[in-house]
Amino acid sequence: MPFVTVKVLEGKSVEQKRALVEKMSRLIAECWELPQDRIFIFIEDLAKENYGKHGQLYVDLESGMLPKSNMI
Amino acid sequence: MPFVTVKVLEGKSVEQKRALVEKMSRLIAECWELPQDRIFIFIEDLAKENYGKHGQLYVDLESGMLPKSNMI
Amino acid sequence: MPFVTVKVLEGKSVEQKRALVEKMSRLIAECWELPQDRIFIFIEDLAKENYGKHGQLYVDLESGMLPKSNMI
Amino acid sequence: MPFVTVKVLEGKSVEQKRALVEKMSRLIAECWELPQDRIFIFIEDLAKENYGKHGQLYVDLESGMLPKSNMI
Amino acid sequence: MPFVTVKVLEGKSVEQKRALVEKMSRLIAECWELPQDRIFIFIEDLAKENYGKHGQLYVDLESGMLPKSNMI
Amino acid sequence: MPFVTVKVLEGKSVEQKRALVEKMSRLIAECWELPQDRIFIFIEDLAKENYGKHGQLYVDLESGMLPKSNMI
Numbered sequence: 001m002p003f004v005t006v007k008v009l010e011g012k013s014v015e016q017k018r019a020l021v022e023k024m025s026r027l028i029a030e031c032w033e034l035p036q037d038r039i040f041i042f043i044e045d046l047a048k049e050n051y052g053k054h055g056q057l058y059v060d061l062e063s064g065m066l067p068k069s070n071m072i
Numbered sequence: 073m074p075f076v077t078v079k080v081l082e083g084k085s086v087e088q089k090r091a092l093v094e095k096m097s098r099l100i101a102e103c104w105e106l107p108q109d110r111i112f113i114f115i116e117d118l119a120k121e122n123y124g125k126h127g128q129l130y131v132d133l134e135s136g137m138l139p140k141s142n143m144i
Numbered sequence: 145m146p147f148v149t150v151k152v153l154e155g156k157s158v159e160q161k162r163a164l165v166e167k168m169s170r171l172i173a174e175c176w177e178l179p180q181d182r183i184f185i186f187i188e189d190l191a192k193e194n195y196g197k198h199g200q201l202y203v204d205l206e207s208g209m210l211p212k213s214n215m216i
Numbered sequence: 217m218p219f220v221t222v223k224v225l226e227g228k229s230v231e232q233k234r235a236l237v238e239k240m241s242r243l244i245a246e247c248w249e250l251p252q253d254r255i256f257i258f259i260e261d262l263a264k265e266n267y268g269k270h271g272q273l274y275v276d277l278e279s280g281m282l283p284k285s286n287m288i
Numbered sequence: 289m290p291f292v293t294v295k296v297l298e299g300k301s302v303e304q305k306r307a308l309v310e311k312m313s314r315l316i317a318e319c320w321e322l323p324q325d326r327i328f329i330f331i332e333d334l335a336k337e338n339y340g341k342h343g344q345l346y347v348d349l350e351s352g353m354l355p356k357s358n359m360i
Numbered sequence: 361m362p363f364v365t366v367k368v369l370e371g372k373s374v375e376q377k378r379a380l381v382e383k384m385s386r387l388i389a390e391c392w393e394l395p396q397d398r399i400f401i402f403i404e405d406l407a408k409e410n411y412g413k414h415g416q417l418y419v420d421l422e423s424g425m426l427p428k429s430n431m432i
Contacts, residue, residue, distance in 0.1 A: 001369055001406075003291065003328075007114065008362035012392070014265050018276065020391050021268030027387050029271070031380050032372070040291075041268035042223065046361075049086050052093030052113035055101070060090065073190075074152035075363065075400075079258065081145055084176070092175050099171050103164050104156070112363070118145075121230050124237030124257035127245070132234065147219065147256075151402065158337050162348065165340030173343070184219075185340035186295065193374050196381030196401035199389070204378065217297055217334075224290035228320070236319050243315050247308050248300070262289075302409050306420065309412030317415070329412035330367065 002028065003040045009058070010045040017043055074100065075112045081130070082117040089115055146172065147184045153202070154189040161187055218244065223260040225267065225274070233259055290316065291328045297346070298333040305331055362388065367404040369411065369418070377403055 004024065021041050029036045051058040076096065093113050101108045123130040148168065165185050173180045195202040220240065237257050245252045267274040292312065309329050317324045339346040364384065381401050389396045411418040 001367075003330075003367040005365040005367075006362050007364075008392075014273070014275065016392060017265055017268075018273045020388070021273050022271055023387055023391055024384065025268065025271035027383055028380070031383055032368075032376060036271040037269070039269070039271070042262060042291075043266040043268075045266070046114060049089055050115035050117070052089075052097060052115075053109070053111070055094055055097035055108040055111065057086070057090045057093050059086065074150050075402075076151075077149040079145075079147040079149075080176075088176060092172070095171055095175055096168065099167055100164070103167055104152075104160060114363075118258060121233055122259035122261070124233075124241060124259075125253070125255070127238055127241035127252040127255065129230070129234045129237050131230065147258075158345070158347065161337055161340075162345045165345050166343055169340065169343035180343040181341070183341070183343070186219075186334060187338035187340075189338070190402060193377055194403035194405070196377075196385065196403075197397070197399070199382055199385035199396040199399065201374070201378045201381050203374065217295075219295040221293040221295075222290050223292075224320075232320060236316070239315055239319055240312065243311055244308070247311055248296075248304060302417070302419065305409055305412075306417045309417050310415055313412065313415035324415040325413070327413070327415070330406060331410040331412075333410070 001034075001038050001040075002032075003042070004028070005042045005044060007044040007046055009051065010047050012043075012045070073106070073110050074104075075114070076100070077114045077116060079116040079118055081123065082119050084115075084117070145178075145182050145184075146176075147186070148172070149186045149188060151188040151190055153195065154191050156187075156189070217250075217254050218248075218256075220244070220255070220257045221260060222257065223262055226261040226263050228259075228261070289322070289326050290320075291330070292316070293330045293332060295332040295334055297339065298335050300331075300333070361394070361398050361400075362392075363400045363402070364388070365402045365404060367406055370405040370407050372403075372405070 006020065024041060025036050025039045028034065028039050048059045048062065049057060054061060078092065096113060097108050097111045100106065100111050120131045120134065121129060126133060150164065165187075168185060169180050169183045172178065172183050192203045192206065193201060198205060200208075222236065240257060241252050241255045244250065244255050264275045264278065265273060270277060272280075294308065312329060313324050313327045316322065316327050336347045336350065337345060342349060344352075366380065384401060385396050385399045388394065388399050408419045408422065409417060414421060416424075
């Protein structure tokens with residue numbers, strides 16, 4: 001406790017996942033005064049064809065005319 | 073806002089996903105009077121070996137004797 | 145199938161939920177050629193103190209100086 | 217109803233999933249006096265690089281010095 | 289591990305929840321040969337106004353003309 | 361993106377939630393080099409009667425004989 005789920009667009013490397021898990025565990029432990037072994041983190045890789053925003057699939061947004069800075 | 077998750081049996085094509093995301097975004101925007109860029113949709117592909125109903129795994133239901141019309 | 149979850153900021157009325165469920169069920173049924181009785185929709189009311197964006201809790205964003213048009 | 221999600225570390229065989237779905241459906245039906253065809257079960261396979269505990273990624277825990285008995 | 293979520297229509301008593309948690313933990317432990325202290329179960333109470341099926345909100349289905357036996 | 365869900369036992373104050381949201385947003389932004397306005401955090405309060413571990417409901421664990429240090 002707590003149980004944390006991080007849904008993120010596919011493509012994060014193991015190194016990026018490792019860095020997040022280690023830092024986020026430490027932060028939660030400090031912020032809420034919990035031992036780190038009570039903290040569980042799950043990462044969910046979201047495929048680009050499974051993510052819709054702006055009323056469009058992300059695969060279409062990405063290949064389209066929108067400037068990158070508009071994308072979440 | 074809102075954040076919508078659609079869990080569906082694996083096998084939907086990108087075209088089917090695109091159609092759903094576009095129409096569903098428009099519908100939510102109209103129904104709840106929201107701009108489309110506030111709407112996020114996530115699709116989750118459910119593998120047939122990860123879906124149980126009628127007390128059975130879907131892979132077994134599908135290969136079995138039940139008429140298709142009984143399956144959800 | 146499919147199983148749809150709609151996470152939305154608390155405050156939607158039963159009428160607004162009813163309208164969404166009825167229209168969304170019809171849309172999914174038409175878009176993916178499914179009978180409506182295969183479609184399940186779950187709504188999750190998100191409390192304002194449980195929603196963070198822009199690095200802030202929504203309760204703080206709402207009471208703060210940001211123009212409403214910046215909020216999702 | 218109910219809708220059950222079982223998140224488990226990747227590697228369970230179809231046989232292990234089948235056994236769980238069949239037994240769990242029967243148990244819920246008996247325990248809450250429901251027909252089995254009201255029960256839906258979803259299994260989510262969790263990749264080892266997507267699971268963090270003890271402040272570490274599971275892939276690192278597994279290859280590391282911790283005795284197996286300490287792992288969840 | 290595993291982490292199990294049980295989404296069920298509101299109204300289950302603490303006794304019903306206790307019975308399910310105890311029996312389900314034992315079943316998973318036996319079925320997959322795991323110690324019970326590795327198993328986490330979360331129950332989610334689903335309000336009747338937040339559940340849609342048959343293209344309708346459950347509150348409407350319940351108060352309507354459909355025979356109870358048709359409801360999930 | 362990312363979309364983070366933090367499931368935690370009921371009882372966290374608004375101040376504790378605010379602190380976590382602000383620090384966690386900053387951490388994710390730095391760790392993965394993202395603008396903070398791309399980050400969404402959802403907190404889920406878990407009622408004690410809806411949380412099972414050690415094969416028991418948390419309400420029973422808490423009122424029972426187990427030393428607090430054994431609880432997650």
